[in-house]
Amino acid sequence: MKATRHYHAADLRRAFLLILPTYLILFVFIIIPIFFAFYLSFNKWNLLGSMKFVGLSNYRKLVQMEEFWKALINTFYYSFITVPLGICISLALALLLNTKIKGLAFYRTAYFMPVMTSVVASAFIWQWIFQSQNGILNYIFGFIGLGPLSWLNEPKGIFTVIFESLGLSIPRWLGGPSVTLVAISIMSIWKNTGYYMIIFLAGLQNIPKTLYEAAEIDGAGPVKRFFSITIPILSPTTFFVLIMAVIVSFQVFEQVAVTTQGGPLNSSLVLVYFIYERAFKFLEVGYASSAAYILFVIVIVLTYFQVKILGRRVHYA
Amino acid sequence: MKHSFRVYAKHTVLHLILISGVLVMIFPFIWGISTSFKDMREVLSSPFSLIPKRFTFVNYRNVVSSIPILRFFINSLIVSVSITVSQLITCSFSAYAFSRLKFPFRDGLFYILLGTMMIPQHVIMIPVYIILNFFRLIDTYAAMIIPFISSAFGTFLLRQFFLTIPRELEEAATLDGCGHLCFLFRIMLPLARPILATLAIFTFMWSWNNYLWPLIVTNRIEIRTLQYGLAMFKEEGGLNWGQLMAGTTIATIPILVIFLAAQKQFIKGITLTGLREG
Secondary structure, X not given: OHHHOOOOHHHHHHHHHHHHHHHHHHXXXXXXXXXXXXXXXXXXXXXXXXXXXXXXXXXXXXXXXXXXHHHHHHHHHHHHHHHHHHHHXXXXXXXXXXXXXXXXXXXXXXXXXXXXXXXHHHHHHHHHHHOOOOOHHHHHHHHOOOOOOOHHHOOOEHHHHHHHHOOOOOOXXXXXXXXXXXXXXXXXXXXXXXXXXXXXXXXXXXXXXXXXXXXXXXXXXXXXXXXXXXXXXXXXXXXXXXXXXXXXXXXXXXXXXXXXXXXXXXXXXXXHHHHHHHHHHOOOHHHHHHHHHHHHHHHHHHHXXXXXXXXXXXXXX | OHHHHHHHHHHHHHHHHHHHHHHHHHHHHHHHXXXXXXXXXXXXXXXXXXXXXXXXXXXXXHHHHHOOHHHHHHHHHHHHHXXXXXXXXXXXXXXXXXXXXXXXXXXXXXXXXXXXXXXXHHHHHHHHHXXXXXXXXXXXXXXXXXXXXXXXXXXXXXXXXXXXXXXXXXXXXXXXXXXXXXXXXXHHHHHOHHHHHXXXXXXXXXXXXXXXXXXXXXXXXXXXXXXXXXXXXXXXXXXXXXXXXXXXXXXXXXXXXXXXXOHHHHHXXXXXXXXXXX
């Protein structure tokens, strides 16, 4: 490689022109902004007047603000609900589809359809399903003797509601995520499952069949084969899906923006919606940028730890 | 016999589980579409019947006459097609440079490109808004298009494919007097057709479904895209459920048609890359 240090002038000019459009876009709309956001987070600005340097004051204000903590906790709740459930369901579906079953293409298409649909469209349909009156979910709940819930307008914690229906009461801090946040999570799981399923299916299809045959000859039952072949060999795929699902869950925005706008009583307020509201509704640009940077740090740290800790235990085929 | 019966029973159970899963996935669509063909009275009186008693197009007619949905549709088309076409061009160019040319800092520049894929759009939305505002582009089509006319992801995807095309082809082409641009357009791109289709489909889907960006950078009703336009009308309470479902159906059909027509590219695109942008 070192020997090829001399470049042709014509090649240089050509390369420069070919990469210019892409780098111009990346530079102006991603690289400058990521530094600019950092700078903004130390300033006070309403987009119109002059910018004022305020040091760490935005961050200080942020950690003292109840609404920010609410958004952060809700985002963690959302991640805790959607990531494990989403992964389990999509893995289960992929395992079922990986059995030489007929109609694979049909099932794959059906499960993938929600992925294709825009968040706006799926949110509309789900709002129709979640309606407190005339909503089909409450209709089905009625059959099994459960009271109607106002799914997208219920700030009470899901555990509080469950225990109340049993005639018990629990302290508020044990209430868990609000019913509204749970409803939004259900919607997201519905939408993303097919996507992760396809990735798992590709991973499963890469496992050599001979491994299973050899294990069967050695007398390993299906359970043993699953835990000592499928799970370890699939681990890079699982790892990949996990990282992606966590990162995606921390950026949840559209579902909330279209259905509840963070309400009722901030019970479905998530981090990105908080940032959006602060920046574009209240024009607190510096303040919003400090929240955006906290999101950035969370995403980077999560990715780093997952690579570091899980990466060691992952089997690379 | 006994063995085959067991396999048969096992597959029946599998199908039953999978089909109930399909119902959960598909049912919301069917119910939404069915609602769009019911008149207002029926929507309220028997919301759960799947087949409308009186099949009607009134919701579609109303949604077209009461909101500029055709305008929104055209706007979505303008934005999505512009983004898709320009990404195909710019990403082919940069991918070609990274896979076939030698230039200083090539690897470093490529790592920077990969690094930008890690940055969430939500973290930089405020500065990007400010930059667009600085160029006086807020509330124009350009604001929705320009930030996305090239992408790190597209460059990466195409480069990986270009690297698999044997060098000998290039040498043979050079001997025949075919220069770099000729080689790119006559040989590389035709060979890369499947991967270009994958990139095109995903870019189109992403921009067609995008809601956040039009929401932030546009205000005028004339340039709203479908997703944003529909969401605004719902928020303002301008539509009832039947009309909303009709609008949703109109907004979803193009994507579903493309998906059903080009499924293979979709599945391949995801399994190849685990697509992050989607």
